[in-house]
Amino acid sequence: MKRIYLQKAKTQIARPNTIRDINKQIVLNYVRDRSPISRAEIARETALQRSTVSAIVDDLQEAGLIEDIGTGDSTGGRKPTLLRLKTGSPIAIGVDVTPQKTTVAIADLAGQVLEKETFPTSANMAFMTGQIIEKIRELAAKHPESDFEVGISVPGIADQTLGKVLYIPYFNWRDWNIAAQITEVTGFPATIENDANAIALAELWFGHDKIRKTRNFITVLVGEGIGTGIIFDGQIYRGEKGAAGEFGHMIVGVDAPVQCSCGSRDCWEAHASEKAIIRRYQKLLEDENLTQQAVDIKHLVTLAKNGETQAVRALRETARFLGIGISNLIVGLSPQAVIVSGIIVEAWDIIADELYSIAERSVRGGLPKTSIIASSLGDSPTLIGSLSLVLAKKFASAS
Secondary structure, three states, X not given: OOOOOHHHHHHHOOOOOOOHHHHHHHHXXXXXXXXXXXXXXXXXXXXXXXXXXXXXXXXXXXXXXXXXXXXXXXXXXXXXXXXXXXOOOOOEEEEEEOOOEEEEEEEOOOOOEEEEEEEEOOOOHHHHHHHHHHHHHHHHHOOOOOOOEEEEEEOOEEEOOOOEEEEEOOOOEEEEOHHHHHHHHHOOOEEEEEHHHHHHHHHHHHOOHHHHOOOOEEEEEEOOOEEEEEEEOOEEOOOHHHOOOOHHHOXXXXXXXXXXXXXXXXXXXXXXXXXXXXXXXXXXXXXXXXOOOOOOHHHHHHHHHOOOHHHHHHHHHHHHHHHHHHHHHHHHHOOOEEEEEOHHHHHHHHHHHXXXXXXXXXXXXXXXXXXXXXXXXXXXXXXXXXXXHHHHHHHHHOO
């Protein structure tokens, strides 16, 4: 679903020979991006007739998408009624499948998570199907008045046309038709997407203000592997069968500290993923004859932020390889921005200089500089991504 850009709204306004739904999308997105806002302000900004705006607002209120929040200051006449998105009412269910854990959550139209349940991810595909459907039914049963849709984020290749997962390398799952099974059992429409693509969609609709106005950018998810999502002209580029963006397997070096999921030690994933960070840290402890301790990425990042030498070195070395990969993306695709997400961004002050210095080498004479930005989606970007699969459709269709 393509992002609507308000700065171009006047050229998008529907005329008699187009459709009313375009105007509904624009009004809803004005309320979303600029609330609190009045009907008069929307009419003035878009050049729509006041009567048209009022009729659309009535429709959107009836659909439960926007609400009145009181009156604003008068500019000479009657005080205007201010509008905002309707929040607090569950409208979307997100299913975030990662190699370690799976989260099922409900959220309102603004993307606020209202309730969630997390459980370990099993390698048994049939078992996981049952677990996910059970959790969806339990959460939905608490809100029988809500008309839910479901978004599913997975660490693998998903074909939206077929509505199923083609391949998840961590478990060697193939042809997982989880979306169809959710719809069959619950009656809720379900959409499935690769996790990095889902994050890209979330950045487009819920990320930094700057990114929400950017038409071409790439997201880089640093997790168990490396995932990339590509936004071209305000929409996800998926390629054939949803397989675009598999840059985690491009060669960025040799003799990585861990194997890639494909078995190679040359891939970007093997050099710059969370498992690579952890292995580098363990190796530094071994080299200094320090006692080994069990550590996950969250723990390691906290150690680095507190100044532990080995943790800082492990992150900086990983940032060098992360920067090499980002440099290749900049050279090949020339995006306006690259957004890095994952727990690693909590140590942005530690890794940013390394990323910037390497990426600067990618700038070609006369071309604008690509911004490298830490994601603002928090420590659960793939969950926000799964919810965005539903919410973006609401904003793109205004229904």
